[in-house]
Amino acid sequence: MRLLRSTDLALRVLMRLAVSAGATPTTRQVAADMEVPYTHAAKVVAELQHLGLVDARRGRGGGLALTGRGRTASVGAVVRVFEGDGDVVECEGATPCPLNSGCRLRGALRRAQEAFFAALDPVTVADVVADPTGPLLLGISRGPQGG
Numbered sequence: 001m002r003l004l005r006s007t008d009l010a011l012r013v014l015m016r017l018a019v020s021a022g023a024t025p026t027t028r029q030v031a032a033d034m035e036v037p038y039t040h041a042a043k044v045v046a047e048l049q050h051l052g053l054v055d056a057r058r059g060r061g062g063g064l065a066l067t068g069r070g071r072t073a074s075v076g077a078v079v080r081v082f083e084g085d086g087d088v089v090e091c092e093g094a095t096p097c098p099l100n101s102g103c104r105l106r107g108a109l110r111r112a113q114e115a116f117f118a119a120l121d122p123v124t125v126a127d128v129v130a131d132p133t134g135p136l137l138l139g140i141s142r143g144p145q146g147g
């Protein structure tokens with residue numbers, strides 16, 4: 001299963017902030033670290049803020065910080081939110097598949113998709129920045145890293 005670009009970016013933003021150790025990088029700094037367009041990062045940060053996983057403080061000395069919920073957030077839960085309820089294959093749409101009304105494959109794919117999410121449910125943001133990932137993230141960070 002291939003994740004949407006926004007899902008992967010949301011996880012990368014959470015991981016980047018998880019190693020900030022008290023510093024508050026701006027969205028622009030995080031976008032630069034992740035080598036993604038600022039507008040894309042800003043959209044993802046807004047959604048993470050809405051979910052209560054990231055705090056964004058404006059003005060001088062402002063920036064982004066992971067909330068307590070963000071640190072313990074389940075990777076599976078984040079992936080579910082960003083991926084939405086869509087099927088892994090488009091059975092309907094402009095040219096619906098002729099098997100749409102009674103397809104066993106569709107059900108099997110749904111179960112496989114749920115198994116994929118379920119495998120990520122017990123994994124937290126804190127888990128995925130353990131060594132060697134955390135130090136690697138700090139190594140590529142151009143903004144504030146740890147006060």
Ligand code: SF4
Nearest residue numbers: 091097099100103106
């Ligand atoms: S074969 Fe089944 S799973 Fe594939 S597009 Fe058609 S209805 Fe969907």
